[in-house]
Amino acid sequence: MPQDNKSVxxxxxxxxxxxxxxxxxxxxxxxxxxxNTTAIPEPDYPQYGFERMKPxxxxxxxxxxxxxxxxxxxxxxxxxxxxxxxxxxxxxGQANAATGRQLLWTGVDVFRMYxxxxxxHFGSQDNIELLEEAGVVQPKEQDASIGRPNRFSLFSETSSx
Amino acid sequence: xxxxxxxxxxxxxxxxxxxxxxxxxxxxxxxxxxxxNTTAIPEDPEPEYGIDRLKPAFxxxxxxxxxxxxxxxxxxxxxxxxxxxxxxYGHLPGEPNTPGGKHLLWTSVDVFRMHxxxxxxQFGSQDNVHLLRDxxxxxxxVTKPITAMGSTTTGFSTFAPQNPxxxxxxxxxxx
Numbered sequence: 001m002p003q004d005n006k007s008v009x010x011x012x013x014x015x016x017x018x019x020x021x022x023x024x025x026x027x028x029x030x031x032x033x034x035x036n037t038t039a040i041p042e043p044d045y046p047q048y049g050f051e052r053m054k055p056x057x058x059x060x061x062x063x064x065x066x067x068x069x070x071x072x073x074x075x076x077x078x079x080x081x082x083x084x085x086x087x088x089x090x091x092x093g094q095a096n097a098a099t100g101r102q103l104l105w106t107g108v109d110v111f112r113m114y115x116x117x118x119x120x121h122f123g124s125q126d127n128i129e130l131l132e133e134a135g136v137v138q139p140k141e142q143d144a145s146i147g148r149p150n151r152f153s154l155f156s157e158t159s160s161x
Numbered sequence: 162x163x164x165x166x167x168x169x170x171x172x173x174x175x176x177x178x179x180x181x182x183x184x185x186x187x188x189x190x191x192x193x194x195x196x197x198n199t200t201a202i203p204e205d206p207e208p209e210y211g212i213d214r215l216k217p218a219f220x221x222x223x224x225x226x227x228x229x230x231x232x233x234x235x236x237x238x239x240x241x242x243x244x245x246x247x248x249x250y251g252h253l254p255g256e257p258n259t260p261g262g263k264h265l266l267w268t269s270v271d272v273f274r275m276h277x278x279x280x281x282x283q284f285g286s287q288d289n290v291h292l293l294r295d296x297x298x299x300x301x302x303v304t305k306p307i308t309a310m311g312s313t314t315t316g317f318s319t320f321a322p323q324n325p326x327x328x329x330x331x332x333x334x335x336x
Contacts, residue, residue: 073272073284075244077164077237082244084272084284108270108286110235110246122235122246124270124286 005081005113006074012118013069013085020061022054029053030117037123064089064103079119081111087125162278167243168236170278171271175247179231182223184216191215192279226251226266227258243273 003011012028015021029035029050036046047053061067066089073084089103107125111118170190177186191212223229228251235246247270250263267287274282 073242075237075239075242075272077239080235080237080244082237082270082272084286106284106286108244108272108284110244110270122270124246124268 003116005079005111005116006076008113008116008118009074009081009083009109009111010071013071013083016057017061017067017069017087020058020067022057025050025054025057028118029121030114030119033118033121035121035123037121037125064091066090079113081113083109083111085109162275164238164243166278167238167241167273167275170275170280171236171243171245171273172233174280175231175233175245178219179222179229182219184219187212187216187219190280192276192281195280196282198282198284225254227256228252228260228263229266230263241275243275245271245273247271 008028011024015024016028031050032048033050033053034046034048035053047056064087068088070086070088071083072086073082075082085107087103087105087107091103105125107123109124110122112120173186174190177183178190194211195215196210197215197218226249230250231247232250233245233247235244237244246268248268249266251266252258252263253266256262269285269287271283271285273280273284
């Protein structure tokens, strides 16, 4: 019995992104998965195959200490699932939650599912938000240290835990 | 409203408001007090409320990027939500608006909450780094040349549209 699609996606964020457990990728991605993402610093997309994605997720988890994804919205129709996600983390080298600067950025991922696994993954991260928060580029007006709330105020979380 | 009707409103949003700049269509697509959250530059990072406040943003966007044309690459939904993945083609500010010279400017995924057949909230996630990199604003390592229209690798190549919209699918615009 294949896992239901939303559970697979929740597992992706919880285990791969939040826990950095890349060993479970084989349960979540198809062997020949196609991954397209705007995430930096990997401009060489699409990537194929979950084995090739393991180092990327390991690097991501390592680069942003305390990286934590919160699913704000999960939308499913047939073989598609979309996840609207908030990411929290710290600047590289600032793992101490008490003193390190919190980073907060958002993204939306679209997945095509096949037999209970991700067959294609299109990720759209707001990298400008990230670069602003990290101080790489200057925000136009607002103080970049101001954390942003989940701005879909009226959106109830449809089905995440 | 059915999911089909909600999707039709979103198709109309892209076809009329984004691609044609027809701001009169906004009242058909957005609730009067719609809330818009987008990572699009150069928008204010705070949410915008209401049709009247959204209109200047769309005017500005079309002015900034000559020949701007969005193609919906994926459209699906559940309950009161609709998700649209789109590619935006056109010219960078200052580039001549030549029909054959359009290239991929950025990609986006929008999540909409619908109410009575119109958009009540929009959350947009644009790939602004792609745009700024092409613009030379962010000096990131560029490993790919600017892709010509219709030959992008922006993904989901094997994605078949679930509900083929008129005029979509090839990644080419008609203008």
